[in-house]
Amino acid sequence: MSRPLEKTIDATLRSVIGEWHELLVRLRYVPHDPLAVRLDFLVAESEPPVATWVFARDLLATGLTRPSGEGDVRVRPHGQDATDVELISGRARCLVRMASVPVRDFVVRTRPAEEHCDEEIATALGRLLTELLPGGVRKNADS
Known part of the structure; x- marks a missing residue:
């Protein structure tokens, strides 16, 4: 996957003073x-x-089904149909509530890119180990 993915979603934002x-x-x-x-x-x-705001894709994916995150970004389901993203900056915070279906669709569309990334990382790591270890990397005889 070489092009960016985008999904525009209607949302509501709860401000610091509690207004939506x-x-x-x-x-x-x-x-x-x-x-x-x-x-x-x-x-x-x-x-x-x-x-x-930039944050981990896995944080968003996990937050669709259970509370996720401990830092500046926290994601959690809100009932069956909505997902909350809480953003914290210093003492200020806001809550963004979005329908879960378009968020889930977006996350699913990014999955093939994540798998491709895993393959690239494994290939690069193998190359690095081959260069660093004398005689290269050998498969374990027991496997």
Whole structure:
């Protein structure tokens, strides 16, 4: 997979003072950073994002089914149909609530890229071990 993936989703945002606001968010996956996703906050779909948060793709994937994350980004299911992404910066925090179906669709579409990344990492690691170890890497006779 060599091109970015994007999914624009209607969401609601709960501000620090507890007010809910409707907004558009865009989930983005870029192949040169295969372990991350980007969450863009949009004023309008055609305009550049007003803010972007970058966090682990696995955090988003896990958060669809159970609470995930301990740092600045926390993801958890909200009932059967919604997913909450809590963003924390210092003492400020906000909560973004999105329908789970488009989030799940986005995560599934990034999976082949993740598998490709795993293959590239394994190949690079094998090459590195071959260069570093005298005689190269040998398979264990018991396997």
